[in-house]
Amino acid sequence: MIRFLTAGESHGQALVGILEGMPAGLEIEQSYINHQLKRRQQGYGRGGRMKIEKDEVNILSGIRYGRTLGSPIALMIENRDWKNWLEVMAVEGERPESVEHIGVVRPGHADYSATKKYRYDDVRNAIERASARETAIRVALCTIIRKFLEDVGIFIGSHVIRIGSASYKLRKDIDAKINEWTQASCGAYKVTEEADKSEVRILSPEVSDRAIDAIKKVKKTGDTLGGVFEVLVTGVPEGLGSHVHYDRKIEAxxxxxxxxxxxxxxxxxxxxxxxxxxxxxxxxxxMFPNEDGTVKRQTNRAGGIEGGITVGENLVIRGFMKPIATLMQPLQTVDLRTGKAVAARRERSDFCAVPACSVIGEAVVAPVLANAFVEKYGGDSMEEIYERCKKTA
Ligand SMILES: Cc1cc2nc3c(=O)[nH]c(=O)nc-3n(C[C@H](O)[C@H](O)[C@H](O)COP(=O)(O)O)c2cc1C
Incomplete structure (x- = not known):
């Protein structure tokens, strides 16, 4: 089974991750992981942090001469901003007077829930780990798994379909293009490449412009926006997942x-x-019969899955992201240290992160598909897996 763990605070020294269960012999280049990390940092509407960080992965173990060994892979991404947070994030000693002792919680964040649950006396303890900064190391780990899928012919892509109220009036034109691109098994890549040309990862220039205008507007008023992204997977074989048990259903x-x-x-x-x-x-x-005895469909309303099992059509998965919870025009809340009503804290923040979220969406589906693939075909090395898929094909 392929599994991973991550650790690291948003303004701590580094983010680290361990990936276990990858087959041996997978070719992987650091530059490919860095490429995906760069994509996660982009998108119109990001805040000041992304200007400081330039995420680059450091591979600590599990890869030799560009190939996985089958042993655990340890990765690290240093936080460049850490040098500005040495006192706030010190591992030892006491909190100095100069470091803010935070009691004010932001609605919509883990500030209140995590502070109560873990009995923190400082909301900073909740803020640091709940931050989406953690997704940088998640993307790095998942990129190695994604490369495994690419090598067995499964490709993942994404695009944004809505930001705030800016969305397609009719998706017909864009769907025709996507259908054309995704006829090929690597088609999801084409979708992603095209989406990357827009600052908000929207395929229509007209909708893209409307979305950027909407973000500009909320920036001025101190508000934020959410939206919807679509992850597409092409080259998916039949038979990943299962109907026999609830936790094996691939859509779950x-x-x-x-x-x-x-x-x-x-x-x-x-x-x-x-x-x-x-x-x-x-x-x-x-369903209609093909001449070769297989079955074809003219629609894919089910998104490529029936009964918890892939049917050989493209996978279509949409994620709905709420607007960023930190507002520059803060909402009403409570200071847990004084019990008084106050305005929420303004932590340095994004105004809209839907484009970045779509890139994270591409990454996180990889372990699910890779595990289902390995479960079906088995093998401890790429060589063995190739032999087994060829035999079944
Ligand atoms: C790529 C990305 C960037 C984000 N940036 C911010 C941010 O700058 N400020 C913020 O308040 N929330 C941001 N969020 C959302 C928070 O991390 C999230 O709302 C918070 O951890 C609470 O979790 P929940 O919304 O899932 O309940 C971001 C999320 C993602 C995926």
């Missing part, structure tokens, strides 16, 4: 991975949300 596992991204509050598979309001005749994907 994919939803959990997307939902575990900070600020994601809903997940949709295929056209799940709209389908709930339609009659069955307009929702299921009819």
């Amino acid at each position: 596992q994919l939803s959990k991975a997307i939902m575990a991204i900070p600020a994601v509050k809903a997940v949709e598979i295929g056209e799940g949300i709209e389908n709930a309001g339609k009659p069955g005749s307009e929702v299921q994907d009819e």
Whole structure:
């Protein structure tokens, strides 16, 4: 089983991660991980932190001469900002008087819930680990798993479909393009490449401009925006996941991975949300015989999954991100140290992070698909896995 752990505070020395269970012999370059880290840092609407950090991964173990060894892979990303937080984040000693003792909690953050749960006496303890900074190391770890999927012919991409109220009036034009690109098994990559050309990762220049204008507006008023992103996976074989047990259903596992991204509050598979309001005749994907005895579908409303198992169609997974909780025009809250009503704290913050969230979405689905793939085909090395997939194909 492929699994990983992460550690690190937002303004601590570094983020670290250990990835265990990767097959041996996978070719991986540090530059590919750094490329994905750079993509996570981008997008119109990010705050000042991203100007300080230039995330670069340091591979500490598990890879030799560019190939995985099958042993645990340890990664580290240094926080450049740490040098400005040495006193605030000191590992030893007492908090000096000069360091703010935070009692004010921001609504919509882990500030209140984590401070109460862990009986922290300083909200800073909650802020540091709840921060989405952790997703940098998650993306780094998942990029190695993503490279494994690419080598067995499975490609992941994404694009943003909504920021605030800026979205497609009709998705017909964009869907036609996506359908054309995703005919190829590496098609999801094309979608991502095209989306990366926009500062908000929206495929239509007109919707992209409207989204940027909307972010500019909230920046001026001290507000924030959320939105929706779509993760697409192409080259997916039939038979990943299972109907036989609830925790083996692949859409449940994919939803959990997307939902575990900070600020994601809903997940949709295929056209799940709209389908709930339609009659069955307009929702299921009819099947037709191919000449070679296989089955084809003309629609993919199910998002590539039936009964918890992939059907060989592209996967379509949407994540709904709430607006950033830290507001420059702060909401009403409480100072837990004095019990008094106050305005929420203004922590340095993004105004909109949906484009970055879509890049994280691409990364986090990789472990789910890789585990299902390895479960189906098995193997401790890439060589063995290739032999087994070829035999089955
Ligand atoms: C890429 C990314 C960047 C984020 N940046 C911020 C930020 O700058 N300020 C903020 O308040 N929340 C930010 N968030 C959201 C918070 O991390 C999240 O709302 C918080 O940890 C509470 O978790 P919850 O919203 O899942 O309940 C970001 C989330 C993501 C995915």
